[in-house]
Amino acid sequence: MCGIAGWVDYDRDLTRDGETARAMTRTMALRGPDAEGLWIESHVALGHRRLAVIDLEGGAQPMSEGPVTLVYSGETYNFRELRRELESHGHRFRTRSDTEVVLRAYLRWGADLVEHLNGMYAFALWDRRTEELLLVRDRMGIKPLYYAPTRHGVLFGSEPKAILANPLFGPRLRDEGLFELLTTAKTPGHAVFDGMYEVEPGHVVRVSRDGLTDRRYWALTAREHTDGIPRTVRRVRELLEDIVARQLISDVPLCTLLSGGLDSSALTALADRALGIGTVRSFAVDFTDEGGGFVPDAVRDTPDTPYVHDVAKHVGSHHTDVVLGSESLASPEAVESVLRARDLPGGGDMDTSLYLLFAEIRRHSTVALSGESADEIFGGYRWFHDPAAVAAEAFPWLRGLGGTMDLVDRDLDRRAGAYLTERYHEAIDEVPRLPGEDGAERRMREICHLHLTRMVRLLLDRKDRMSMAVGLEVRVPFCDHRLVEYVFNTPWAYKTYDGREKSLLRGATSDLLPESVVRRRKSPYPATQDPGYERAVRERLSGILADPNAPVRPYLDEKAARAVLRRPIGRASLQQNRTAMERIVGLNDWLTAYRPEHI
Structure with a gap:
């Protein structure tokens, strides 16, 4: 998997700046x-x-061949086919790594190599013939890549911290960066820090003496879907079988993340079938509970564990439950680790539990398969099926997610809301459409596109940072661009043909799963219901209100915050009250640690 960092400066001899370059890398x-x-x-x-996953001995980087040097992060899942094709053109390989395949693909096809790659990747490639740098990111944005233009070149890295380690770049924050932190819709290319950007998914940034250019090589397009429902279901199954088989290639121990939902259960069953019955390892997160057992809330009808165990028994996986308590979820060590991993405010127990789960998995496996993004692709979230959320001229998930906005200063709330509305209309303008689509079909295409270009990137970023912070590679089969393109263009009636959410995925995989999971209603990633955790969050918010120098205070509606603290601890309020408190606390931690200059 790995992390990359670098620096191009056409007016400077960087051989004298080895220590700075080494600090960025470290x-x-x-x-x-x-x-x-x-x-x-x-x-x-x-x-x-390097996190060594394929060709442990031969995949060292940076890797050079002739005039070209490459630093690469990720996996190219079709590297074996590409290797055979390149060999037919006369290339001879020194290693078994996919890195060398990408390097030689550039020597064969130049910047058009991106058209040939299937995978999750972010890489930088220097061509000394032209003195140009290419920064490349995969189609769905699974792997991160940031850059900051300088007067004479560029700084770049897998995470903002690599750029922040260079004295040429200081952390600064404009209002729109603050709005990005306060809202739940990720603007493509925006990196929060002023002067820093993300290479957008499906883009190539070219750096030369003439400056920077940005080219998009992939985007979702609208195409007529001519397959009937039975053929569509079969095609989804065919794609999933091929995708999972490709993503099981590894020279290190591999496992699956299992939640007992349709997505992760289907992947676990497919992986077990591909590896050999009873071979796959699976892991699930669960929580200790001082409060007397699971209570249904606004978004979760059922606990995960019974369904997890049904799947593990059904497929015969070697399963482990990772059980977390409120003490570990709220521990300063875990909170600090999450903050430093993200370079952004943490997301409360949703982040710390994922981090701690991955840390435990890493003791046994180096690679994990995750069901992330299936809800965005197949229409799984409840708001997809809520007429009011669908009709609203706003990001539809705002009805289902609590947020920081509940506790921020009213004027800041108003301005951030206006910013979010502007970003929503920009996103709608990007949606590809087919001639003649009726109102309902057109709107559902918009809803799906919003999720695949905005919301999914928030989740992929979280998954990447929490996993890579412990040296775990998490692969996301549902983000294979072939599957995304195919399902995006299926009519909404197909996605709900059995009267439920994610009909196509259910139809394609139900024969592999226990009936309990086939019938189960969508339940999102779990949150602890232990009141001990909320008490810990409340104590931290109380500390902020007692500290006149807390950096978040200028952005805080203190009256609203005190009102929240007066409310009784209760599971019914978990989604709204606790999420708002967690995010204010997280924002304060970030402002304290990174000290961005608000300009």
């Missing part, structure tokens, strides 16, 4: 605990930290 140590590499030429420094 910020990626958690992403790549197995090895470090640094390559410097007069105007370019490329750094790499």
Whole structure:
């Protein structure tokens, strides 16, 4: 998997700046605990930290061939087919790694190599013939890549911390960066810090002496869907079987993340079938509970554990429950680790539980398959099926998610709301459409597109940071662009043909699953219901209100915050009250640690 960092400066001899380049690279140590590499030429420094997954001996980086040097993060799942094709064109390989395949693909096809890749990746490639740097990101944005233009070049890295480690860049925050932190819709390319950007999914950024150019090589398009429902279901199954088989390639121990929902259960069953019955390992998160057992809330009807155990028994997986208590979820060590992993405010127990789950998994496996993104692709969230959410001229998930906005200053709330409305209309303008789509079908295409280009990126970022912070590679089969393209263009009636959510996925995989999971209603990633955790969050918010120097205070509606603290601790209010408190506390932690200048 790995982490990359680098620096291009056409007006500076970077061979004299090795320590700075090394410091940038070492910020990626958690992403790549197995090895470090640094390559410097007069105007370019490329750094790499490696998590060895394929070709443990031969995949060292930076990797050079002729005039080209590459630092690469991710996996190219079709590298074996590409290798055979490149060999037919006369290329001879020194390693078994997918990194060398990507390098030689560039030598064959130039920047058009991106058209040939299937995978999750972010990489930087320097061509000394033209003195140009390419920054490339996968189609769905599974792997991160940030950059900051400088006067004479660019700084880049897998995470903001690599750029922040260079003295040329200081943390600054404009209002729109603050709005990005307060809202739940990720603007493509926006990196919160002023002057820093993300390479957008499906884009190539080219850096030369003439400056930077940005080219999009992939986007969702509207195509007529001509398959009937039975053929569509079969095609989804065919794609999933091929995708899972590709993503099981690994030279290190591999497992699945299992929640007992349709998505992760289907992947676990498919992986077990591909590996051999009773071979796959699976892991699930669960929580201790001081409060007397699970209570249904606004978004979760049932606890995960009974369904997890049904699947594990049904497929015969070697299963482990990772049980977390409120003490560990609220521990300063876990909170600090999440903050430093994200370089952004943490998301409360949803982040710390994921981090702690991954830390435990890493003791046994280096690679995990996750069901992330199936809800965005197949229409799983409840608000997809809520007429009011669908009709609203707003991001539909805002009806289902609590947020920071409940506790921020009213004027800031108003301005952030206006910013969010503007971003929503920009997103709607991007949606591809077919001629003649009726109102309902057109609207559901818009809803699906919003999820696949905005919401899913929030979740993929969280998954990447929490997993790579412990050196775990998490693969997301549902983000294979072939599946995304195919399902995006199926009519909404197909996605709900059995009268329920995610009909196509259920129809494609129900033969692999226990009946309990086939019947189960969508339940999102779990949150602890232990009142001990909420008490810990309340104590931290009380501390902020008692501290006149707390950096979040200028942004806080203190009256609203005190009112929330007066409310009794109760599970019914978990979604709104606790989420709002968690995010204010997280924002305060971030402002304290990173000290951005608000300009």
